[in-house]
Amino acid sequence: MSGPSGRLATRSGPSGRVSRRTGSSRRGMLGLGLVQVPPVPYRDPATAVMPDPVVAEKNRFCGNCGEKVGRSRGDRPGRTEGFCRACGTEFSFTPKLRKGDLVAGQYEVLGCLAHGGLGWIYLARDHNVSDRWVVLKGLLNSGDAEAHKTAAAERSFLAEVEHPNIVKIINFVQHPDPRTGVPVGHIVMEYVGGKSLRDLIVELRERESEDAGLPVAQVIAYALEALRALDHLHAKGLLYCDFKPDNVIQSEEQIKLIDLGGVRRAEDSVTPVYTTPGYRVPESELRELGPTVSSDLYTVGRTMAVLSTRFSFTREHPHTLPDPAQAPVFEAYESYHRFLLRTTHPEADSRFHSAGDMSEQLTGVLREVLSLDSGQPHPAPSTLFGPERFLAGAAPGVRAGGDPDALLAPDSPAGLAATLPAPLVDPADPAAGLLGGLAAGRPEELVATLEAAPSPTPETRLMLARALILSGRAEEAAGPLAEFEARMPGDWRTHWYTALTSVRLGDWEHARDRFDELYAHLPGEAAPKLGLAACLERTGDPDAAARLLDTVWTTDRSYVGTAFRLARIRLGQGDRGGAARVLDTVPELSSLYTAAQTAAVVAQVTADDPGTLAEADLTEAGRRLERLGLQGEVGDRLRARVLETALEWTLAGHAPARPVRLLGDDLDEEGLRRNLERTYRALARTATDPAERRRLVDRANARRPRTWI
Template sequence: MSASCRRPACPGRYSPDGYCDECGHKAPTGVTELPPTSAATGGSARTRGSASGRSGRSGRGRLGAGLVEIARVPPRDPATAVMADPVVAEPRRFCLSCDKPVGRGRDGRPGRTEGFCPHCGTAFSFLPRLGAGDLVHDRYEVLGALAYGGLGWIYLARDRHVSDAVSDRWVVLKGLINTADPDAAAAAVTERRYLVEIDHPNIVKIHDFVQHPDPKTGDPVGYIVMEYVGGESLRDRLVARREETGAAGLPLAEVIAYGVEILPALDYLHDRDLLFCDFKPDNVIQAEEQLKLIDLGAVRHLSDEESAIYGTPGYQAPEIAAAGPSVASDLYTVGRSLAVLALGARGFTSTYATRLPTPEEAPLLAEHDAFYRVLRRATHPRAERRFGGAAEFSEQLLGVLREVLAVADGTPRPSTSLRFTPERRTFGTAAGDVAAAENGGRDAAGIPDPREVAAALPAPLVDVLDPGAGFLASLGTGAPDEVVRALTAAPVDSPEVGFRLVRAHLDAGHPRRARAELDARAAADPLDWRVDWHRGLAALADRDPAAARTSFEAVYHALPGERAARLALAAACECAGDAEAAAGHYARVWATDRGFLSAAFGLARLRLADGDRAGALAVLDQVPESSAHYLTAQVAATRAGIAGAADDGGPVDDLLGAARRLERLALDTERQARLAAELLERALDWLGGDGAGPHARERILGNELTERGVRFGLERTYRMLAQHARTREERYALVDRANAVRPRTLV
């Protein structure tokens, strides 16, 4: 049973990593022992296994990704960071060989800091080997101990070869807690071999590897010399935030920005076949406006199948013991760390040790579904279901960050997708098409045809590394059947050629052939999100929106930062009859990127159907004047206002607002007249038989807002439309309507 937290009024208990699961503070010296799953000093447990994984590619960003401001952490005076009393807390003392508790007190007496493990006989020592004034390698002057980690004590020192009267070069020396431990010694040798070559702005710089005789035995002890990073760990920032504001986690935008900033550092390691293995908030320092990965003691080669594996309960991937570390397991630790930073650490080593909180348990995840999906993919129990690399993880996180910020302050954060083209065309615009209404088109509340949606959605970008990319670049346009023949005769068979053939079959009206081609692609790579994307298109083309929704859900789960994936899901939900889910997805897409006009029309359509006319008008008015669909949106907004007076006695403000909007539109004469006729017909219905009514002083399209005035205006409009009639029958009908609506006069 773990010990209760010693902080006043805190109901938490100390978890295996040595921190309270409620307030997040470290366990002090003298508390009863922690669960035996934690490892010596630092909570990093060791296992053995093989390593496998793939690397990704990415360039580094800057803290905040240029989108959000994060308060800088001022540099800390190195001298103030030295521990006054360097002691390893008893709850964190474990044997490096058998992981059993050692050095524990009993009967009121403190535990021994040096001795032999009573379980396996291995010698242990938790005392610093170096003290203030010691000179290591005739170069590094020790000021004192800074902290202790999973593999050794950490000391602050001054580099005498660089320091001068003007400034000092501060460095950190990291040594082993117990050189008798073969795993620890092997880890030190590994660090000496390749860590000095690591050079990335977000990874602590290793300067040197030196030796210094043990003060007791005289045996040489190895020390890693690295740069001093005088900042604050993300774990410390989390605890400070909780104490200052009572919030469980850090602001979500800040957490995501941390992930976007630090993932390129892991990508850098992965590209060099190195794994970090023990990523957690404690091992990331913010100094000034930059993040640094510290404590590289657990770093290992992908091909290393022998050395000890270090990790921390609550962060380590579930397959580590059986399969060993991999790129996927590194990404798992990042996903868990982001969840802890956003939601707080409570329960992540107990209740949520093997799963994430649900949206019902954590409202933040319900509010930001895209962030929840990022976490779910990063921490999927099956390694092959996680992100393919740190670059892909960072790319999707950045897309989610844009959404979170846009929703928070109402300012769009558009970006160019690396996965999809823009919309091929805008769907669901019937409400803004004047001719459509006259010819029986769908009105503002009508659901778009699924086939229209399939033809309009963005298309996946061609992978330039695909063997068929060159052929596709030379493929011309033509009738769908001609494109099918050209693709069938392609000189190379590749995934991109196959997916292009699927779309060609759909364009030609052959969804069954498209599905057959998709089955072949799915057999080759069942985890390729493009398979689900094209299955969704095929389902829409076959007017099966429920199946399309299932497929696009899978795409959105794989790419939660992509607006195209969410737009497709929104359309499928709307076509399937789930207006609430569709409106939520449309709203997020439109809030983030005003380039997705289909989302604006979809959101306005659903709000209007739900009776939220003001909300619908607000969305349509957000379509920029520079857009090719600006007039279409304004026509739809005019129609929404006209429909506002659907019932007798309805709000006259809707009619007058629609009239003012129509007067401002730069439409041709015929379309202006058709809309005017719609508006005046509604006004006449609204007036009913009340004669002048209470609004006789108002004017609508230049006419008095009375039955007589509106009838005269409607007569003129019908006669104008008769001049643009395309057939004799249509012209006669309009003239008859003009005569019928004309008010009675004496002449």
């Protein structure tokens, strides 16, 4: 199959938006209660203090021009204070507070915790509030006016933010610089005792191997919580700008975003942008657009990639991801890989545009990952698609009565178009209520009703396009789709119905490419995978189709048609047992359970050369059929299918090692002929068509045991 392109949203195609149902993400606990994330013990603050607070030379840069400063030369160590040789700006990397200093007459300093992009971070006790632990964040350089402005901006933003996943600001105070006496600002924040995600991945690689990555489900659990925090910021018109593993702390079973030094208002085009190489969007985008919601979400995707697999994310892949051949985790979890490709797409319009939409798709990917890891389904209703649809109560290829082999027949273009899940009607559309009641109607009747609509809304035109496709008038769907696209430019559903049009017309290659793009755009949804799998099977790539179907079926057993399609591919690969095992996983409460068991009987006795079957294949098919207890024509036709195969097996020179019975008679030529004669005569008695009745009687006579009389 073609590799995931990650491209769907271009200037002439759908935007990166998943739907208009954006809103705020309301997800709960870490991992949504689905992931067992190892808790990180709360760290005693006293043990977190740095014994020798020093900024490493490799991290010393001028706060004004970004040039390297404070570097060693020969045997002479680098200076921690001085002036930039490039622009003359004063720099200082020495802590301004020492143990025992009392800031604002309230906060007693215990020492340095770390140094960040904008200043030293100190641990202190708040003597005015029960000696609680707090964190003071100062400036790298008290003489750096730009840094002062940024710190003041951080203070105002933090004062607006109240979210359980974002560090809480407590106060903002000043303390004289010990060298100059000039007051220096310090932000007072809650102490978050735990470890950063960077600490966790570094420890893992030291403990296991340098290429180790955190479990994908755990990485997704972190990302979902981070998206809740970013959603909160975005709703307030704020951008985080510098999301990375260093800035996320896990304490016990909770994560918090820290270091809001890069936060700015979305409309701010003046404040300097603080980002980190390897995580930020391409520089050209920052120059052209500045920070956006899309660029914020990009940093989350980059962080996820860094946490889950080892690659050179600053040198070889500063804005790309390694190929799955170099990153096994991407090969193991295709939907996760496609999700990251969309999130970190080089074109801003092709990415996610809201944390809510991104969370919805990521939650679908998480359920897939958990299902693949455990082998147990993790289903949930889609917010974008309705359920799988069945005609006359039958799954794709399933027929009531008739030839049992039709149960595993390939999907017809009409059948696939009708049974794939349909996109949901946008509830914001003025005609949504009316269309919801019409959706279940016959396509032919629906076309007439929708064409007569006096003031068609976008959703009306979209439903008309679908009705035309299903009624066999697929070429005519282009008009309503063009009208919908003109009124709702960039909506992914235009591409969905374009793909469905190609399916109905039998253009499997074009439909495959469109479904592939939709899968890249909606990696957490089952529907694009089902459409793509059907097209891959038709275009000669059954292995890729089987992988997609297996992913969907392992995740959600409500897509019962998937079991029939997957069993058909397994059967085509010569894996009769695998086909039967798939069909055995159809839930007993499903309306298609009997159809699945019937198909399993067919699978067990299907072979190009019946002589290659084993005795166990025949006897197990017989026992399964007896357990089903099917009566009437359906049961007799299936019985004849099993007995005919067994007779061919016997005529090929096979015989059981000891006497065995199959469906009430001996498994030998004479017993099988007696059984077949009875079965065909029973079918003849119930046949209503005279010609069919004569054919069945002739068949019974041809199969009766040979006698001299």
